Amino acid sequence: MPTTIHIYRIICPSLREHASYSILLYMKTRVTFRIEPDLANALRELPNQTTFVEAALRSALGRTCPLCAGHGRLALRRLHVANVRDSGIERLTRHQAQELQQVFRLGQQVAATHIALEKQGDRVRFRMSRDGGSLLSGNLDRQEAN
Amino acid sequence: MAFVITRLCRDCKDLSCIAVCPTNCILEHVAPPGGSELPNQLFIDPDDCIDCNACVPECPWEAIYPELDVPAAFEPDVALNALVRERRDEFRVPEVVENRFPSAAEVHENQERWGLQGDGSKGLGSK
Numbered sequence: 001m002p003t004t005i006h007i008y009r010i011i012c013p014s015l016r017e018h019a020s021y022s023i024l025l026y027m028k029t030r031v032t033f034r035i036e037p038d039l040a041n042a043l044r045e046l047p048n049q050t051t052f053v054e055a056a057l058r059s060a061l062g063r064t065c066p067l068c069a070g071h072g073r074l075a076l077r078r079l080h081v082a083n084v085r086d087s088g089i090e091r092l093t094r095h096q097a098q099e100l101q102q103v104f105r106l107g108q109q110v111a112a113t114h115i116a117l118e119k120q121g122d123r124v125r126f127r128m129s130r131d132g133g134s135l136l137s138g139n140l141d142r143q144e145a146n
Numbered sequence: 147m148a149f150v151i152t153r154l155c156r157d158c159k160d161l162s163c164i165a166v167c168p169t170n171c172i173l174e175h176v177a178p179p180g181g182s183e184l185p186n187q188l189f190i191d192p193d194d195c196i197d198c199n200a201c202v203p204e205c206p207w208e209a210i211y212p213e214l215d216v217p218a219a220f221e222p223d224v225a226l227n228a229l230v231r232e233r234r235d236e237f238r239v240p241e242v243v244e245n246r247f248p249s250a251a252e253v254h255e256n257q258e259r260w261g262l263q264g265d266g267s268k269g270l271g272s273k
Binding site (some may be wrong): 090093096097 | 147165166167168169170172194196197198200203204
């Protein structure tokens, strides 16, 4: 016994595509949002609004964030900076302290967990890491370069 | 060991030290509603201080000492700074504003006001 949709498909072969498309639409979640009138007009003129909006959203969201795994929130973790004296450094110059301040702020932004310091001759070398993985390393200059 | 901001900072709060502190460990106290007020001075979080010594020469009031060199007259200030550990939520990094640099006479007068005798070099470490 042919079903109604089978009969329709015999009458109109292109309905096969329409039926499949309808089933796919039911598998999606409806989202309603408000946008500016000019954007709304532009969207209405598009032949396939759903596909366009989906592609635009995926493009805007990009890759899943490796830090938060897409959750959008990071657990608050302390950034530990090595003790200067324990690192064999007598003291930091004013310029080195301010450079380390910038490194520290960057470390907070990229969710670093540790900044190690090491005396290398006349220089102080830093290595920023997250859970043991190196993120950035460099030198803290004693004085501002001329 | 960490550095300690002593009572020589009270009511002065020059804030120059904050501009150089690499780890944002110099803080001011903001009492919660109904909470107890602490003296009007800056404090160093002993857990975040990395002993870099950068703040010491910045303070025009000469209020910052290594923990072991804190003058005996200011010994209670070590525990006062350590309060940051227990009440971290009540402390924040203040915004840096430029202040007038005090004269040598004003610095000396402030030291006398808080009972600092001599050059202040006799600290806890030399007891």
